[in-house]
Each structure stands twice: as C-alpha cells, then as structure tokens.
Amino acid sequence: xxxxxxxxxxxxxxxxxxxxxxxxxxxxxxxxxxxxxxxxxxxxxxxxxxxxxxxxxxxxxxxxxxxxxxxxxxxxxxxxxxxxxxxxxxxxxxxxxxxxxxxxxxxxxxxxxxxxxx
Amino acid sequence: xxxxxxxxxxxxxxxxxxxxxxxxxxxxxxxxxxxxxxxxxxxxxxxxxxxxxxxxxxxxxxxxxxxxxxxxxxxxxxxxxxxxxxxxxxxxxxxxxxxxxxxxxxxxxxxxx
Numbered sequence: 001x002x003x004x005x006x007x008x009x010x011x012x013x014x015x016x017x018x019x020x021x022x023x024x025x026x027x028x029x030x031x032x033x034x035x036x037x038x039x040x041x042x043x044x045x046x047x048x049x050x051x052x053x054x055x056x057x058x059x060x061x062x063x064x065x066x067x068x069x070x071x072x073x074x075x076x077x078x079x080x081x082x083x084x085x086x087x088x089x090x091x092x093x094x095x096x097x098x099x100x101x102x103x104x105x106x107x108x109x110x111x112x113x114x115x116x117x118x
Numbered sequence: 119x120x121x122x123x124x125x126x127x128x129x130x131x132x133x134x135x136x137x138x139x140x141x142x143x144x145x146x147x148x149x150x151x152x153x154x155x156x157x158x159x160x161x162x163x164x165x166x167x168x169x170x171x172x173x174x175x176x177x178x179x180x181x182x183x184x185x186x187x188x189x190x191x192x193x194x195x196x197x198x199x200x201x202x203x204x205x206x207x208x209x210x211x212x213x214x215x216x217x218x219x220x221x222x223x224x225x226x227x228x229x230x231x
Contacts, residue, residue, distance in 0.1 A: 035220070037168075045160070045168060045211050047220040059218040062119070095167055103174050103215055104158035108167035 002026040002107045004096045009112030016086050020112055022079040022096030030054065030074040033099035036081050038092035039111075048094070049081065064090075086116045120144050120214050124223035130231040137199040139226045141212035146192045149216065156215035159188055159197045161208045162225070168211065172197065204230065 008020040020036070036048040049070040051058045058070050069082040079096055093111040100106035121144040131137040147156045155175035160168040170179045172188035175195055185200045199206055207230060212223040 044209075044225040045162065045213075045222045047213070047222060050218065050220065057218075061219070097167075100158075100170060100173060100179075103154075103156065103177075104170045104172075104179070104213070105160075105168070106170050106179070108169075110167060 004109035006109045006112035009114045011115045017084045020081040024077045029077040034079045035097040037095045040092040119219045122223040128227040130229045131202045132231045139197040141195040147216035160211045163208045
C-alpha cells in the first residue's frame with residue numbers, strides 16, 4: 001500500500017523558515033517524480049514544486065522560486081521542502097504527492113498545515 | 119506559463135442529472151509525438167486530499183465510477199458526471215502536465231440542486 005505522510009508544519013513568523021518532510025512507503029521511491037502542492041484556506045490547489053526520482057529536475061512555482069528548495073533522500077524514502085523567507089500568503093495545507101507516470105498525481109498525503117503569522 | 123481556466127466556477131445539478139465542467143488551457147497540452155493530452159482531473163472534498171479521476175484527458179483512474187468521463191483535446195476539455203450522486207458533491211480541478219509548471223484550474227464547485 002502506498003503511503004505518504006507529511007510532517008513539519010506549524011506556526012512561524014513572517015520571514016521565518018520551516019522544513020517539511022514527507023515519509024514515503026509502499027513503492028520504489030526513487031522511481032517517481034514527487035510533488036508539493038498547497039491549498040490556502042478557502043482557496044484552490046496550487047502546484048508548488050517537483051523533483052525527479054534521482055533528485056534532478058527540481059522545478060518551482062514563480063511564487064516560491066528562490067525561497068523554497070525541494071530535495072529528497074532516496075535512502076530514507078523521504079521528500080523535503082525547505083521553506084525560507086516565509087510570507088503570510090504561504091499559509092496553506094501542504095500536500096506531498098506522487099506522480100502517475102507524468103500524467104497526473106495518483107497518491108497524496110493528508111497534508112501538513114503551515115501558518116505564517118505574527 | 120500555461121494558464122488553466124475552468125467554467126463555471128460553480129454549478130448546482132439535480133440528483134441523477136448530468137454535470138458538465140469545462141477546462142481551457144492557454145496553449146495546447148497535446149503532445150504530438152505520442153498524441154496524448156497532458157491533462158488530468160481531480161475531485162476534492164473537504165478534509166480529504168484530492169483524488170485523481172481522469173488522466174490523459176480521458177482515461178479513468180482505477181476504481182473511478184464510469185459515470186465520470188473526460189473528453190477534449192488541445193486546449194478545450196470537459197469533465198462529465200453522467201448521473202450526479204450525492205457523494206459527488208465536491209470541488210473539481212483540472213491540471214496540465216504539458217509543461218513543468220503543472221498548473222491547476224481554479225476549481226469548480228458541484229452542489230445538489
């Protein structure tokens with residue numbers, strides 16, 4: 001059974017940092033692109049970042065480029081999102097998700113909530 | 119970057135009736151080398167992660183009821199729920215996979231009339 005479990009969310013002041021983690025199990029982690037997707041309260045889904053199975057091909061939404069860094073540790077089956085210079089508008093539920101052969105996102109975690117507020 | 123626009127923003131449909139959601143991309147998401155449209159549809163219910171319904175614009179994911187269907191090509195796509203059930207109340211999103219921006223549409227809220 002595929003499982004994705006996010007952690008690391010919490011309350012942080014504007015300008016602060018957080019590192020999200022996503023523990024994956026039930027599949028060959030290194031074989032899949034992985035994503036971070038977020039949903040702000042009352043808003044829609046927003047793609048944040050992606051990374052290739054071997055850690056290459058890291059991409060970012062314009063709104064987070066230069067502030068967020070995606071990475072992965074295939075030995076630990078874990079995906080990360082380092083978030084720096086956080087802003088109020090980064091407040092959201094952050095989902096970790098697994099690619100479906102380049103055609104969609106097939107598996108999602110339950111999400112971890114990030115709240116940026118003073 | 120590709121922009122995905124859904125219409126309508128919301129719709130109310132009677133139980134058993136058809137619901138139709140449209141999604142338009144600002145540029146084609148049809149990859150000519152394999153003739154596949156890089157377009158997916160999701161269902162999102164409160165308190166739950168999104169669920170993949172359709173990929174390649176028209177292929178239902180495993181376990182998705184056949185009342186859900188996807189159609190379209192190039193820049194214009196449609197998600198149809200042929201006979202709306204109470205459990206289909208949700209927000210539906212399209213997403214393109216043609217470019218690395220992986221943009222979502224803004225979502226369409228489906229309710230019971």
